Amino acid sequence: MFRLSLPGLGAALLLACSALSVQAQGVLDRIKSGGHLVLAHRESSIPFSYLDAQGRPVGYAMDLCLRLAEVIRKKTGARDMVIDYLPVKASDRLAVIEQGRADLECGSTTNNAERREKVAFTVPHFITGARMLVRANSQVTRLEELAGKNVVSTRGTTPLKVIDQLNRQHLVNLKIIEANDHQQALKQVAEGTAEAFVMDDVLLYGLIASSPSPADFKVVGRYLTTEPLAIMLPKGDTALKQLVDEEMKRLITSRDIYPLYERWFLRPIPPANVALSLPMSYLLRDFWKYPTDQVPF
Structure with a gap:
């Protein structure tokens, strides 16, 4: 039978505690320590998150994530914060956030009860079906x-x-x-x-x-x-979620989000410079009267 000596047991426990400490470190603490902010994006979820003619991630959700990134940069004092972009598919986007490979998923993901078991969501930026x-x-x-x-x-x-x-x-x-x-x-x-x-x-x-x-x-x-679409973030990172929720609510109540909506849903967008001509639905307007991350689905 294999037996672990006391010194060996101590070393193993130390390694385990170190691993848990790294895992428990929140996104804001990591950024403060010089870490990169990682934004997950889609490649063909027009107009939320997709690649333009130059292969750069763009879209309505990307614009929102960049607003959130700026708030994160200011909160952490990381003046030279680096943003990394990670492409994801519909099939692996939850795993990427759940496993800590990205900090925010900027796309067209539905906030529902099943997914909330694994990840967190901020205030919906769109409601569709x-x-x-x-x-x-x-x-x-x-x-x-x-x-x-x-x-x-x-x-x-x-x-x-x-x-x-x-x-x-x-x-x-x-x-x-x-x-x-x-x-x-x-x-x-x-x-x-x-x-x-x-x-x-x-x-x-x-x-x-x-x-x-x-x-x-x-x-x-x-x-x-009925699909409330929202930016996804790690479950259990209270500090990050509070910061992101506050900024999303501010964007909505101040109406700063409305020009972003107009840019991506009412005006011509890349790569073909064709407008979706999709006015804001009554569902979204009503939901934004009292913006919240709580959805009844």
Whole structure:
């Protein structure tokens, strides 16, 4: 039988305590000590977080994260704070935050109860719902009309989980395809290997606006979900969350967030310089009257 000597046991305990100390160190403390701030971003979640023609991460959520980064820089006194950018996919974004590989996820992630078991969220920056993208000549208007046909959604997303549940609970008989990202899903509809792409409607409008042939697609159907989208951050980092929540509430109540909304949802955006022309919904306006990180989902 293997036995650990007392000196060896002491060394092991010291290593374990050191590991726990590093793990327990909050983001703000790490930045104060000269660490980098890591922002996770998406590559095709237009207009929230995506790559422009030069391959740089841009978007509505990216702009918000940069505002939050500036508050973090000032709070920590890290005048020369370095920001690192880490690309993530829908399938790995939660793990990246949960494992501490990034400090903020700047994208289009839904704040829901299941995810709150693993990560934290700040005040929602958008409220949307899942609908269907189909080809312009499609006659489909309801999910039930796709019985026996291929329907695609992106791996690791809430809409994928919803259509899977609807399929099993109501025997809709959909043939569900999981795409690696939004662009792949759009391509499958364009090529006819899928009849519809189910995703948050704002992302669908963004994909259509940035596609080479926007007239080839349309968004149809009733809302299948209600999705409060929010920036994700590590669970348990109280100091970081308090700072981020305060700044998000300030941006909303001061209306400083409104020009950002107009820039990304009402004006032409890169790379194609096409406007989504998507006015703020009554759901978001009402929610922002009393901004909070608490959502009933």
